[in-house]
Amino acid sequence: MKIPPTIDINQLLSEQLKLMEPPITLASSHELSSIGAYHLKRFWSSTFAQRHQQTQLFPQDVHLDRLILDALGVGLNQAYQFLYTKKPSLDEFENWVIATSGKPSKTRIERLNADITGTQYSQETHDWLMAIEKAPPVLSQQDLAFWQRNGYVIVRNAADLNACQKAEKVIYKAVGAKYDDRNSWYRKTVPGIMVELIQNGALEANRRSLRIHKAFSQLWDTPALWVTADRCGFHAPQRESHPFPGPDLHWDVDFDRPLDFATQGILYLTDTPPEQGALTLVPGFHHKLSQWLQSLPTGADPNHQDLHALGSVPIGANAGDMIIWHHHLPHGSRPNLGMRPRIVQYINMYPGRRHIS
Ligand SMILES: O=C(O)CCC(=O)C(=O)O
Structure with a gap:
C-alpha cells in the first residue's frame, strides 16, 4: 500500500x-x-x-x-x-x-x-540625566545590602499617593468594577489578573516618578534608563467561581541565552497585605539560579518545577510602595485571600545602553 x-x-x-x-x-x-x-x-x-x-x-x-x-x-x-x-x-x-x-x-x-x-546625548538629555545622578539616594545603604542579599527591595513611597489613587480609579473603570460593589469586581471580560491599560495620564505620572527613577538608577548604576510602557493589574479576591488564574511562580527569562542582569517591578496602588494576592518571590535565588539550572535533568523546563519548594515569600507593602526584583528570582502572584482587590501597576526600567556619553 x-x-x-x-x-x-x-x-x-x-x-x-x-x-x-x-x-x-x-x-x-x-x-x-x-x-x-x-x-x-x-x-x-x-x-x-x-x-x-x-x-x-x-x-x-x-x-x-x-x-x-x-x-x-x-x-x-x-x-x-x-x-x-x-x-x-x-x-x-x-x-x-x-x-x-x-x-x-x-x-x-x-x-x-x-x-x-551609541552616539552622544543632546545637552538637554545629558543635563536631565545628570540631575537624576546628583539627586539624593532613594535606597539607603541598608536597602542596597538587602537587595544584594535578597534580590529584591521595597521602595517606600515610590509614587505619590494622589497619583496612585487616580490610577486606582482608572483601573476600576477599565474593568467595569465599582469600589463597593463586590459582584462588580468579577466583571472583567479578559481572564486573568492583568489589565491591558497603558496610555493614561495617571499611569504616566507614576512612570515619571523621580523616586522610582532614582531607585532604579541606583540598582543599574546609571540614570540613563527607559521606563517600560507596561500594563496594570486588578486581582479580585478568590471565589469558587473565580479561582486564582495565575501567574504563579515563574521566570520571564530566556534560558537559552546567557544569564544577565535585569530588573522587574510592581507598584502597589492600594495597601497590599501578604494574603491579598501579594507579589511572591523566592528571596536570594539570584545567587543560586545558575547552579540550580545545572542540577536539572537534561531537557527539564525550569518553569515547570515546584518553585514554591525553593522558599517562596509573599511581599506585602503599602499603597505607593514599589517592589523591584532581580529577574532571576522566581516570582508570581498568589491567590487573593483578602477582602479587597489587589490593584497594581507594572513599572520597570532598563538602560538603552550602559554608560552616559
Ligand atoms: O502580579 C504579580 O504579582 C506578578 C507579576 C509577574 O508575574 C510578572 O510581572 O512577571
Missing part, C-alpha cells in the same frame, strides 16, 4: 502566504521612519517577515524591539495585535502609534536614536 506523505498544515499555509504576498524586505535598524526614529521600520518589517516565516526569529532584536516601543509609549502586545490584525503599511503603523500614545517629543526621539547608535 502506498502511504500518503504527511502534510504539515502550518508549513503549507506559510507557503501559500509567501505565494500570495510579495516578500518583505527586512529593513536595517538604522533606517529612519517618518517620525525620525531608528529601528521602527526594522521592527515593522521583521514582524511581518517572521510571521510569514521568511526568516528566523531575531534574538538580537529583542532589546531594540522593546526599546523602540517603550520609547514610543506602546505595549508589545498592543503593537503585535495591531500589526497582525491590520497588516498596516509603515505609515499606517506610525500613525497608529501616534494616535495611541501621542507624538513623541524631539528630545525623546533624539535620546532613542542616540541609544540605538
Whole structure:
C-alpha cells in the first residue's frame, strides 16, 4: 500500500502566504521612519517577515524591539495585535502609534536614536540625566545590602499617593468594577489578573516618578534608563467561581541565552497585605539560579518545577510602595485571600545602553 506523505498544515499555509504576498524586505535598524526614529521600520518589517516565516526569529532584536516601543509609549502586545490584525503599511503603523500614545517629543526621539547608535546625548538629555545622578539616594545603604542579599527591595513611597489613587480609579473603570460593589469586581471580560491599560495620564505620572527613577538608577548604576510602557493589574479576591488564574511562580527569562542582569517591578496602588494576592518571590535565588539550572535533568523546563519548594515569600507593602526584583528570582502572584482587590501597576526600567556619553 502506498502511504500518503504527511502534510504539515502550518508549513503549507506559510507557503501559500509567501505565494500570495510579495516578500518583505527586512529593513536595517538604522533606517529612519517618518517620525525620525531608528529601528521602527526594522521592527515593522521583521514582524511581518517572521510571521510569514521568511526568516528566523531575531534574538538580537529583542532589546531594540522593546526599546523602540517603550520609547514610543506602546505595549508589545498592543503593537503585535495591531500589526497582525491590520497588516498596516509603515505609515499606517506610525500613525497608529501616534494616535495611541501621542507624538513623541524631539528630545525623546533624539535620546532613542542616540541609544540605538551609541552616539552622544543632546545637552538637554545629558543635563536631565545628570540631575537624576546628583539627586539624593532613594535606597539607603541598608536597602542596597538587602537587595544584594535578597534580590529584591521595597521602595517606600515610590509614587505619590494622589497619583496612585487616580490610577486606582482608572483601573476600576477599565474593568467595569465599582469600589463597593463586590459582584462588580468579577466583571472583567479578559481572564486573568492583568489589565491591558497603558496610555493614561495617571499611569504616566507614576512612570515619571523621580523616586522610582532614582531607585532604579541606583540598582543599574546609571540614570540613563527607559521606563517600560507596561500594563496594570486588578486581582479580585478568590471565589469558587473565580479561582486564582495565575501567574504563579515563574521566570520571564530566556534560558537559552546567557544569564544577565535585569530588573522587574510592581507598584502597589492600594495597601497590599501578604494574603491579598501579594507579589511572591523566592528571596536570594539570584545567587543560586545558575547552579540550580545545572542540577536539572537534561531537557527539564525550569518553569515547570515546584518553585514554591525553593522558599517562596509573599511581599506585602503599602499603597505607593514599589517592589523591584532581580529577574532571576522566581516570582508570581498568589491567590487573593483578602477582602479587597489587589490593584497594581507594572513599572520597570532598563538602560538603552550602559554608560552616559
Ligand atoms: O502580579 C504579580 O504579582 C506578578 C507579576 C509577574 O508575574 C510578572 O510581572 O512577571
